[in-house]
Amino acid sequence: MKEKNKANSFLSVKDLVVEYTADRQIIQAVNGVSFELTKGSTLGLVGETGAGKTTIAKTIMQILPESPSRIRSGEVRLEGRDLLNMSEKDMRSVRGKRISMVFQDPMTALNPTMRIGTQIAEVIKQHNDITDKEAEDRAKRMLEMVGLPATRFREYPHQFSGGMKQRVVIAIALACDPDLLIADEPTTALDVTIQAQVLDMMKVLKEEKNTSMIMITHDLGIVAEVCDDVAVVYAGEVIEHGNIQSIFKNPTHPYTKGLFGAIPKLDEDVKRLSPIGGMPPDPTNLPQGCKFHPRCPEATEACGVGRCEMIKISDNHYCRCTKA
Numbered sequence: 001m002k003e004k005n006k007a008n009s010f011l012s013v014k015d016l017v018v019e020y021t022a023d024r025q026i027i028q029a030v031n032g033v034s035f036e037l038t039k040g041s042t043l044g045l046v047g048e049t050g051a052g053k054t055t056i057a058k059t060i061m062q063i064l065p066e067s068p069s070r071i072r073s074g075e076v077r078l079e080g081r082d083l084l085n086m087s088e089k090d091m092r093s094v095r096g097k098r099i100s101m102v103f104q105d106p107m108t109a110l111n112p113t114m115r116i117g118t119q120i121a122e123v124i125k126q127h128n129d130i131t132d133k134e135a136e137d138r139a140k141r142m143l144e145m146v147g148l149p150a151t152r153f154r155e156y157p158h159q160f161s162g163g164m165k166q167r168v169v170i171a172i173a174l175a176c177d178p179d180l181l182i183a184d185e186p187t188t189a190l191d192v193t194i195q196a197q198v199l200d201m202m203k204v205l206k207e208e209k210n211t212s213m214i215m216i217t218h219d220l221g222i223v224a225e226v227c228d229d230v231a232v233v234y235a236g237e238v239i240e241h242g243n244i245q246s247i248f249k250n251p252t253h254p255y256t257k258g259l260f261g262a263i264p265k266l267d268e269d270v271k272r273l274s275p276i277g278g279m280p281p282d283p284t285n286l287p288q289g290c291k292f293h294p295r296c297p298e299a300t301e302a303c304g305v306g307r308c309e310m311i312k313i314s315d316n317h318y319c320r321c322t323k324a
Contacts, residue, residue, distance in 0.1 A: 012036050012075065016076065031291075096175070117136065185218070239319070239320040240318070289303050
């Protein structure tokens, strides 16, 4: 994982450690995450709720809540420039223009008191020296690009369905042609038909603009549909990383195997799925050794001792497991 695409890396996250403080307890949200993303490719961050995926995204965007969060160590470099050392003023020029984020819930991502078109135009004016009329025209084109008629420019969020709101959120994120799009479970609140339409739209826009993308999800079906590489996240660590073919054909970590085992298969007649036993660990008191070993059906005594390092399985496939 550390060797892959380093020379051609567009986004590089290295040894990232992020903590939250709540009730005088330290919550270990991200624990030494590293990955590389090349220009025009899509990385899927997969894992259970609470694994640290959204915290990784917010760290890249530099929008972590100030008082309870702390970046203890690590680097986030966009084309060699360390985002973690940039001032807030400089980051404002990066957000929206270089990096944009589609947030998980479109219901809360939009301002209910502002017209849809105004919210799109606001982002465009923030990063471009243009007139109000030019910003409005560009915002209307963005609406049409995501499959909504420009005539709805002056309507409010409550006049749109959930799927339409998500399209608007994507239009806002893509309004300034960002180099990197972070999509945080963008289809969770949508029905299957609208989900497929949104994913198809994102793929087309990505191909047209050569946009790099990080797709955060717990749905391996979505990963198979849109991603080039996969990073499986558990307890704030990347426990398996590789290209889509390697991970889907040869899942190696017991947790990754468990995720695949919980997926219904149309060609098998089974009475029950195979869920992963137990619960994710308490982030204020993570286990020693492999963070997954208390739930792992293949665990040995050695799994609970020391730090479990990444092991190279094959080219473009790495796994954090002593039995890999």
